[in-house]
Amino acid sequence: MSEKKIKNIFVDGPVSPEFIAKSIANHNIKTEIGGHSIFMGQVRKDEIDGKIVSAIDYTAFEDLALNKIHEIREEIFDKYPLSCMHIHHSLGTIKAGEICLFVFTSSKHRKPAIEACNELVERIKSELPIWGKEIFADASHQWKENI
Amino acid sequence: MSEKKIKNIFVDGPVSPEFIAKSIANHNIKTEIGGHSIFMGQVRKDEIDGKIVSAIDYTAFEDLALNKIHEIREEIFDKYPLSCMHIHHSLGTIKAGEICLFVFTSSKHRKPAIEACNELVERIKSELPIWGKEIFADASHQWKENI
Amino acid sequence: MEIEIISFGKISEFISNQKITIDCGTTDELKTHLENIFPQLAGMKYKLALNKNLVQQNSEIKNSDSIAIMPPFSGG
C-alpha cells in the first residue's frame, strides 16, 4: 500500500486523545487487521539545572521533513506487510503532559506492526529536520537534544 | 511502582476507542512520562476453508488468569523502569473489526515502554488461560490457535 | 475420593464440569485416568490446574480438590 502523494505529518499544537481515538475507530472497517501498534511521545516536565521544562516549542524545515518522511514511509511499506501507517508530529508550543508525536501502524499479524512502529519512531527522531526548544517556567529556554 | 492488589484485566465485550482515549488522556498529569507504547489486538475477518470469521467468543479461567497476570505485571515492573502499565482483555463475543486486547505502557524514555509492551503481549498470548472461539458467518465455529 | 473437574475451550465441548470419584493420588495418575474415561483427550495437548494453580510438576491430589483441564491458550 505505497502512497504516491506527499502526506502532511505536521499538526499545529498537541495531538489530542480524541484525535487518536478517532484514528483507532477508523480502522474497524479494516477487518484484515489483527494488530495495531502505537507510539506516542509526550512532553516531559524535566528538571534541568534546577529549572522546570513547562513546554517544548517545535519547529521544522517542513518541505525537507515531508520529503524525507515520504521516503521513509515508502521504505517501511516495502519492508513490512502493513495495512496502515499514520504519523503525526506537532509544531508550535506543546505543554508538559501533552502529546507531540503519534505513530500508528497496523498489520494482519502483530509483529510487522510492532517492528515498523519502532523503526519509524527511531527514524523520525534521527532523520527528520525538526527541532524542539525546551521552554522553562521562567521563560528562558534551551534547545533539546535527542539522545 | 509495584501494585499489591490483584487488578482485573477482563472487560465484557470489545475495548472501545473512547475507553482508550480516556486512558491516554488520564496520563497528561503524569508529566514524568516521555513515551507511551500501545498494542491493540483486533478481531480479523479471516477466511478459513471458505468460511468467514464474523466474531471471536472469548472465555477465560479468570481466577488463574488474574493471578498469572499479577505475577507477570510484577515481573515487568521489576525489569523495566515504567511509570504505568494497563492491560485489558475482552471476554464474550467480539465482532470482526473490534478490539479485544489493549496493552498500554509508559516510561520516562521510550525504550522501556516499547520493550515492556512487546513482552507483555507475548506473555499474555502464551501464558494466560484465555480461549478464543472463532464464530463463522454460518454459526459454526472452530477454536482459535495462537501461532 | 471426590474431586471437581472443570474444563475450558475445546475440551469443554466433550468434558462438562462435574464431580468424579477417583482412586489415584497424583496429577500424573489423574491424566492417565482422564485419558481413559475421555479418549478424545489422549490425542490433545492440554494442561491441568490444581486448585487454580497451574500444574508444572507431578502433584498430590487431595479430596475435594478442583482440577481444571485446559487446552492451549489462545487469548489476545
Added chain:
Amino acid sequence: MEIEIISFGKISEFISNQKITIDCGTTDELKTHLENIFPQLAGMKYKLALNKNLVQQNSEIKNSDSIAIMPPFSGG
C-alpha cells in the same frame, strides 16, 4: 553570485535568514566561508541542505540556490 541562507533551531539564534554574496562554488567551500563569517558555527555540529535536499557529499552551488543550515535534529 548570490545565495539564500535559511537557518533552524539553535543556529537561527545567531544566523538570520538572509541573502549573501559568495565566490565559492561548492558546499565544502561554503562551510569554511560560513564558519569564518559566523564563528559560533565552527564549534557546532550542523548539516546543510541545498535547495531542500540534504547535502550528503560535496555539491556544486549555483546562483540563486537556497542553503539551509541545520543543527542536530531533536523531533519526537
